[in-house]
Every structure is written in structure tokens, then in C-alpha cells.
Amino acid sequence: MxxxxxxxxxxxxxxxxxxxxxxxxxxxxxxxxxxxxxxxxxxxxxxTKTELLEAVLTLRLERLRDRALQLAGSADPGAAFYEFFTQVVSESASKLAIAEALTASGVAAAGEEARAAGHGMREAFDGLLTAAQKAGAVRPDAHFPEVYALLIGSSRGATAARLDAETRDRMLALVYDGLKPPT
Amino acid sequence: MxxxxxxxxxxxxxxxxxxxxxxxxxxxxxxxxxxxxxxxxxxxxxxTKTELLEAVLTLRLERLRDRALQLAGSADPGAAFYEFFTQVVSESASKLAIAEALTASGVAAAGEEARAAGHGMREAFDGLLTAAQKAGAVRPDAHFPEVYALLIGSSRGATAARLDAETRDRMLALVYDGLKPPT
Structure with a gap:
């Protein structure tokens, strides 16, 4: 090119x-x-519009994965995990809008590239979770599937309820208190 | 009739x-x-199919509201709150499917009756929250908007990630730990 x-x-x-x-x-x-x-x-x-939407969604997911991989090298794995969680939820409204546009354009599921990018993002998030658990910042008995469901749920909850940033942060504070090890 | x-x-x-x-x-x-x-x-x-979908969604929301009002008379407001929360999340997959069908049928938002039913459900949930807080089962500094966002988010997270019942319950256990007053 x-x-x-x-x-x-x-x-x-x-x-x-x-x-x-x-x-x-x-x-x-x-x-x-x-x-x-x-x-x-x-x-x-x-x-096609579908091709363009796919490319944009893939780029977003790849950027999130790269951000997670970058945070994985952080000296404070707990802060890295919660920072990434917050970033995903904050960006979710526009990411979900793109996914929604893709569905509306008649594609039932994201294509191969977006799926691969989504997979890479999940793996990188899993790495952040494991490191944060080792550092004692996330309870050790929380498994990846339910923590990932919480990430998706917090993102969709914030989007569906059209929360202002302050309410979103208060919602996340409740979620984070549940994720932290019992004191 | x-x-x-x-x-x-x-x-x-x-x-x-x-x-x-x-x-x-x-x-x-x-x-x-x-x-x-x-x-x-x-x-x-x-x-029309839209009319039928509206009626079904309204009925579901009204039943949830009635369940919340029934639980509001419970002797254990904490148990009532968490039981209702769990019921909403458990039923969400089919409720969201109906809402999705409504969107797919070309209606941007639910009609007047479904909206009124949704409003009634939210009010009843707010009542359960307030009672659970007074009973010391939910932290007093959690406000309705973020708790409601958590309810919606948990529902959508469980649906989007197609969680089995066990993972869903573990996700809810994390959410509930965040909602409980610090010990």
C-alpha cells in the first residue's frame, strides 16, 4: 500500500x-x-460498511489488549488490574455502539479478526488478574469466568443505564470492594 | 372479553x-x-408481533414488580433484597431476549405500558434496597443509581457471557460481597 x-x-x-x-x-x-x-x-x-465496522472493532480490541500487555509489566499489579478494568468500562459505550452497528448491519457475530482480537484481550486480562491475585490485591478464590463476566456486566450496566461518570465510578467502587480480599 | x-x-x-x-x-x-x-x-x-412482544415484556416486568412488593413484607429485608436481585439476574436471559426481539421488530424503545411496568419494578426494588440498608444487610453509602446499574449489569453480564448457573452464582457472590457493609 x-x-x-x-x-x-x-x-x-x-x-x-x-x-x-x-x-x-x-x-x-x-x-x-x-x-x-x-x-x-x-x-x-x-x-462494505460491515468490513469497516469489523476493522474498527478489531482495532479497539487490539488496543485494549496492548494496553493490558503494557500494564502487565507494572510494578503494582493490583493498580494495573483495577486501572485496566476501569478503562474497559469507561470505553464500553462506544465499543458497544460499534458492536451494535455490526449486528444491525446484518452480521450475527463478529468475524474472524475481531474474534481473535477479543480472544487476545481476554488472555491479557487473565494475566492481569493472576498477577493481581498473587500480589494480594484481588481475592484468590475468584476465578476468571466470573471476573470476566463482571467486567462485561459492568460495561453493559454502565452503558444501558447511561450512567454519568460519577455514578459509574461509585458502581465500580462496589464491584472492586467485592473483588478485594476480605480484610 | x-x-x-x-x-x-x-x-x-x-x-x-x-x-x-x-x-x-x-x-x-x-x-x-x-x-x-x-x-x-x-x-x-x-x-402485530410488536404488540404481542410488548404485552409479554410488560407481563414479565409486572410479575417482577409484584414479587418485589411481596418480598417487601418479609421479616428478613436483607434476604429479601438478595433473593430478588438473584431472581432478576436468573430470569434476565429470557427477558433480554424479549426486549431484543422488540428492538429487532423495529421499535426503538419499549412502549408506554412496558415503560410503566419497568418504572414500577424499579420503585419496588428501591424499596427493597432501602429496607435492606436499614436492616444493616447492604452498606448504607450505596445509592440507588449504582445499585440499579449493578443489577442491570449483572443481568447483562450473565446473559452476554452465557454463564452456567454455577459461574453466575459465583459472580453474584462477588457482587454481594461488594454490597455488604464492611465488617
Missing amino acids: RADARDNRARIMTAADEVFGQSPAASTDDVAKLAGVGIATVFRHFA | RADARDNRARIMTAADEVFGQSPAASTDDVAKLAGVGIATVFRHFA
Whole structure:
């Protein structure tokens, strides 16, 4: 891919992340406008709206995975775990909007790439959990499946109830108190 | 309404609750078959699939509200609160399927009756929370908005992650530990 084509692709994806993250009902035209390119350029890179949505969702999941891997090297595994949990919940409204747009576009489930990215994110989160448990910051009897369900649930709860940041943080404080080892 | 028409209506709603609770993509025909009535009878009671879905969702919410009001008279307000919380989360998969079917049928938001029923359910839950806090079974510094967000979040987390009952109960144990007053 030539450098200007790569630039265009990156601009389209940044614009799509913004546009679809705010409204699942947005159009490819809205994306082209925000990216400052013609609609034909969008379709040259992404043959369908579904392809574009997939790419944006995959990018978001990969970024979260990278953030988790970066935090995994932290000197304070407890703080790293809770910081990542908070970040996922904070970003969830726009991530869920993209997933919703994908469903509305007629795709029952995310494609191969988004699934692989989601898997990578879960594995990295599992690593953060294990390290935080070893450091005594998360109770040792909590298993990955229920902690991951709490992460997904907190994300969806915050989104469905359209919580302001303050209420969301109070909800997370309750969740974190449940995750901490009994004192 | 005559007695046999009332019977038919009740049978259709019971069947619809079952059918749409399992699969949002089910058809009105599936409902008629399970109810043992002709499709014309279904449409005589519910002019559209949307009307039928609304009625079923409303009935579910009203039953939850009634359960909360019934539990409100309990001698153990703490047990009543946690029992209701668990019931809502356990039933959520089928309730969400009905709400999803409603969205898929082209209705952006639930209609007036379902909204009123949802409001009644929230108020009854708020009553259970207040009583449980007075009894010392829920921390006094937890406010309704974040506790309600936790209820919605736990429901959606359990549904999205397709948790088996055991994992769901372990997730709820973490949530409840966060809700209990510090010892």
C-alpha cells in the first residue's frame, strides 16, 4: 500500500471509530465527511460498511489488549488490574455502539479478526488478574469466568443505564470492594 | 372479553413468553403452534408481533414488580433484597431476549405500558434496597443509581457471557460481597 493510501486508511478508521462509536445508525457517508475523503475512497479501502465496522472493532480490541500487555509489566499489579478494568468500562459505550452497528448491519457475530482480537484481550486480562491475585490485591478464590463476566456486566450496566461518570465510578467502587480480599 | 377469549389470550401470552424468551428470531406462527390456536386467533388478540412482544415484556416486568412488593413484607429485608436481585439476574436471559426481539421488530424503545411496568419494578426494588440498608444487610453509602446499574449489569453480564448457573452464582457472590457493609 502506498503511503498516501495508508494515510487515508488510517484517517477513515479514526473517523469511523468516532462516528460509529457515537451512533450505530451513522452512515459511511458521515465517516467519509469526517475523514475528509470522498465516499469512493472509503469503499476502495472497505468494500462494505460491515468490513469497516469489523476493522474498527478489531482495532479497539487490539488496543485494549496492548494496553493490558503494557500494564502487565507494572510494578503494582493490583493498580494495573483495577486501572485496566476501569478503562474497559469507561470505553464500553462506544465499543458497544460499534458492536451494535455490526449486528444491525446484518452480521450475527463478529468475524474472524475481531474474534481473535477479543480472544487476545481476554488472555491479557487473565494475566492481569493472576498477577493481581498473587500480589494480594484481588481475592484468590475468584476465578476468571466470573471476573470476566463482571467486567462485561459492568460495561453493559454502565452503558444501558447511561450512567454519568460519577455514578459509574461509585458502581465500580462496589464491584472492586467485592473483588478485594476480605480484610 | 368472553371467558374463552380470555383463556386464549392467556395461552398465547404464556406461549409467547416461552417462545420469544428462548429465541428473539421466533415467529408468531411458532407462538400459535405452542399455544394450540390458529394464527388468526393470535392476530385477533394482538394485531402485530410488536404488540404481542410488548404485552409479554410488560407481563414479565409486572410479575417482577409484584414479587418485589411481596418480598417487601418479609421479616428478613436483607434476604429479601438478595433473593430478588438473584431472581432478576436468573430470569434476565429470557427477558433480554424479549426486549431484543422488540428492538429487532423495529421499535426503538419499549412502549408506554412496558415503560410503566419497568418504572414500577424499579420503585419496588428501591424499596427493597432501602429496607435492606436499614436492616444493616447492604452498606448504607450505596445509592440507588449504582445499585440499579449493578443489577442491570449483572443481568447483562450473565446473559452476554452465557454463564452456567454455577459461574453466575459465583459472580453474584462477588457482587454481594461488594454490597455488604464492611465488617
